[in-house]
Amino acid sequence: AVVDRGVDFANYFCTYAFLYHQKEMLSDRVRMDAYYNSIFSNKHHFVGKTVLDVGTGSGILAIWSAQAGARKVYAVEATKMAEHARELVKANNVQDVVQVIEGSMEDVTLPEKVDIIISEWMGYFLLRESMFDSVIFARERWLKPNGIMYPSHARMWMAPIRTGLTDQKKHDYDGTMEDWLYFVDDTKNYYGVDMSILTKPFDAEQRKYYLQTSLWNNLHPDQVIGTSAVIKEIDCLTATVNDILQVRATFSSSITAEDTRLCGFTGWFDVHFRGRKENPAQQEIELTTAPSMDNCTHWGQQVFLLHSPVRVHEGDDMIVNFSMSRSKENHRLMDVELGCEIKQSSGRELADVHIVKL
Amino acid sequence: AVVDRGVDFANYFCTYAFLYHQKEMLSDRVRMDAYYNSIFSNKHHFVGKTVLDVGTGSGILAIWSAQAGARKVYAVEATKMAEHARELVKANNVQDVVQVIEGSMEDVTLPEKVDIIISEWMGYFLLRESMFDSVIFARERWLKPNGIMYPSHARMWMAPIRTGLTDQKKHDYDGTMEDWLYFVDDTKNYYGVDMSILTKPFDAEQRKYYLQTSLWNNLHPDQVIGTSAVIKEIDCLTATVNDILQVRATFSSSITAEDTRLCGFTGWFDVHFRGRKENPAQQEIELTTAPSMDNCTHWGQQVFLLHSPVRVHEGDDMIVNFSMSRSKENHRLMDVELGCEIKQSSGRELADVHIVKL
Ligand SMILES: Nc1ncnc2c1ncn2[C@@H]1O[C@H](CSCC[C@H](N)C(=O)O)[C@@H](O)[C@H]1O
Ligand SMILES: Nc1ncnc2c1ncn2[C@@H]1O[C@H](CSCC[C@H](N)C(=O)O)[C@@H](O)[C@H]1O
Numbered sequence: 001a002v003v004d005r006g007v008d009f010a011n012y013f014c015t016y017a018f019l020y021h022q023k024e025m026l027s028d029r030v031r032m033d034a035y036y037n038s039i040f041s042n043k044h045h046f047v048g049k050t051v052l053d054v055g056t057g058s059g060i061l062a063i064w065s066a067q068a069g070a071r072k073v074y075a076v077e078a079t080k081m082a083e084h085a086r087e088l089v090k091a092n093n094v095q096d097v098v099q100v101i102e103g104s105m106e107d108v109t110l111p112e113k114v115d116i117i118i119s120e121w122m123g124y125f126l127l128r129e130s131m132f133d134s135v136i137f138a139r140e141r142w143l144k145p146n147g148i149m150y151p152s153h154a155r156m157w158m159a160p161i162r163t164g165l166t167d168q169k170k171h172d173y174d175g176t177m178e179d180w181l182y183f184v185d186d187t188k189n190y191y192g193v194d195m196s197i198l199t200k201p202f203d204a205e206q207r208k209y210y211l212q213t214s215l216w217n218n219l220h221p222d223q224v225i226g227t228s229a230v231i232k233e234i235d236c237l238t239a240t241v242n243d244i245l246q247v248r249a250t251f252s253s254s255i256t257a258e259d260t261r262l263c264g265f266t267g268w269f270d271v272h273f274r275g276r277k278e279n280p281a282q283q284e285i286e287l288t289t290a291p292s293m294d295n296c297t298h299w300g301q302q303v304f305l306l307h308s309p310v311r312v313h314e315g316d317d318m319i320v321n322f323s324m325s326r327s328k329e330n331h332r333l334m335d336v337e338l339g340c341e342i343k344q345s346s347g348r349e350l351a352d353v354h355i356v357k358l
Numbered sequence: 359a360v361v362d363r364g365v366d367f368a369n370y371f372c373t374y375a376f377l378y379h380q381k382e383m384l385s386d387r388v389r390m391d392a393y394y395n396s397i398f399s400n401k402h403h404f405v406g407k408t409v410l411d412v413g414t415g416s417g418i419l420a421i422w423s424a425q426a427g428a429r430k431v432y433a434v435e436a437t438k439m440a441e442h443a444r445e446l447v448k449a450n451n452v453q454d455v456v457q458v459i460e461g462s463m464e465d466v467t468l469p470e471k472v473d474i475i476i477s478e479w480m481g482y483f484l485l486r487e488s489m490f491d492s493v494i495f496a497r498e499r500w501l502k503p504n505g506i507m508y509p510s511h512a513r514m515w516m517a518p519i520r521t522g523l524t525d526q527k528k529h530d531y532d533g534t535m536e537d538w539l540y541f542v543d544d545t546k547n548y549y550g551v552d553m554s555i556l557t558k559p560f561d562a563e564q565r566k567y568y569l570q571t572s573l574w575n576n577l578h579p580d581q582v583i584g585t586s587a588v589i590k591e592i593d594c595l596t597a598t599v600n601d602i603l604q605v606r607a608t609f610s611s612s613i614t615a616e617d618t619r620l621c622g623f624t625g626w627f628d629v630h631f632r633g634r635k636e637n638p639a640q641q642e643i644e645l646t647t648a649p650s651m652d653n654c655t656h657w658g659q660q661v662f663l664l665h666s667p668v669r670v671h672e673g674d675d676m677i678v679n680f681s682m683s684r685s686k687e688n689h690r691l692m693d694v695e696l697g698c699e700i701k702q703s704s705g706r707e708l709a710d711v712h713i714v715k716l
Contacts, residue, residue, distance in 0.1 A: 088551070192425060197446060205378060
């Protein structure tokens, strides 16, 4: 699928051109601490080295890399944010080290290969936005044979949850459909046109919107009602685009909460900064977006609702089939399919399989 | 400026592909009544005639035209909504008369010229969306020499107002800037990067967002505090794209309310269905989006705030300079400039001139 640059800009990059949006990321303490510590606890990786920051945004990671002792930092940014990054670099007196380059990673030419690629490329549930593609591209083209990836590893996690969102979304959906039926009546009575033929497509549209779209949420850890599982591991040094086009996993989980409702599943990710085998981190840093009371991130978790919650009990086991692939219309969005089989003392139950947009 | 089709679709057409959005327009009683009455009170225009519906959406205007006795209706729609229009046409048994054509008005070929062009092309403050361009294109190419435009005329109006929105937006803006200053402090203290250089561009961005964007509002008629003025008249039969690229007007208005605050100006539009001189309407219909208690429309009014409200008194006169042109980045959006001079018994006062996005 050929991606139209202009369309991709209108749909995706445009938001990153706002300082307001950059500020949201820069205000995410968990995110900031992880990158900050990964760099400053591992200065030996940076001192005297060349660094490429893929998607530098405000320039923060590039500036830190310079402050940690890098010899040269190439900071590539597709949007006009590059201009602000350049100002910020200068205001922080690292303009001799950091070179901001405005352009798509796929298009720019660097004067040399680099020792480190650093990037904050993670979208919702890790892969939304498909930005890791650009990091892979950069790695293949610009990382030296013994170069290091920051972060070096990434994982996707899933776990069963309970949540009030199921009832809320069902309520919203019911409301919109009820309203539609009045609308059909009115249009027939007042304007002589029978719209009832559109009830089915309208229903499909509203289901997609209210029921078949994954939801952003910061879950309380108590809402996780069973064991969690890693469904994908990525070695940032070796992963190919092909490895991340699809994520398929079958995992098992046991209910750990007492008597409760299984309302769906949640997905989150973590990334690690470990350096590489021949040149490991002195201190390994983890950035996790797991449900937490004190360490919420702007990524939150993604919630995939089952629209008929299932009564479950401590010790119930389930097998979950998960599959995620890129949406045909927009390679930066994902289609998710989820099915679940629950083995209860009373027998077997199947929770509905459905397709959801992420 | 060449318009990229894909980008235009991503930014503009996409919303019209949702039944939810079409339903919003179909639920606008003022809008629906006006078009319905314009057609059914003027059947003599339609009986046995050929009609082109530019941007048929759900197909409603095409179906009405057929029901009023048209011989043939070409219903052109750029989005996938065309498929629903086709279903609706069939369900209402006018498939022999209405031919739905999926495509851009600029691209499609009709088998014949038409007697009537009907279209609901009006955006916020009439011209937002620049869809009238496509109607002009259709008229030049497909309307017979004696053909009729539905609607036939359009006008833009402005009037001075008072509103609590000034204080509200100022409050929101102040809040976001206060928050920014804390953010700059924190980033310096915790992460060793001085972001203060970005305060100015952040401020500019937030001003644009909170203070320099016109606002959608359904005003209460009491909020209009002075005489209103027509700032633009369009004859849909003769207007060219050149005529609507820019709207410049200098108008005067007198304060009619007692002692109050001039907070800004509002803009709305009306359109008329009058047929044409040689073939007039039997009953002229008006569709107005003026401030009203009982006849609100989904267009509401556009509000342009002055960010230093001015104390005014009954009888104060003002001269307002208004200028609107298409935004360079997106031809469907507008840049508005507004300046105002108030002659008070106490002397002359200038209210701030500024540029606003619509
Ligand atoms: N292919 C590509 N080329 C250049 N920049 C890209 C890109 N894909 C995404 N980006 C940019 O990457 C940034 C990701 S957000 C992270 C910003 C910054 N590194 C920080 O950590 O705060 C955005 O600003 C986006 O515009
Ligand atoms: N150049 C163009 N060619 C075809 N359709 C267009 C167009 N510009 C706008 N449209 C379509 O015009 C519609 C305007 S909204 C009005 C819909 C319908 N006529 C009604 O009155 O309810 C949208 O569905 C939009 O997709």
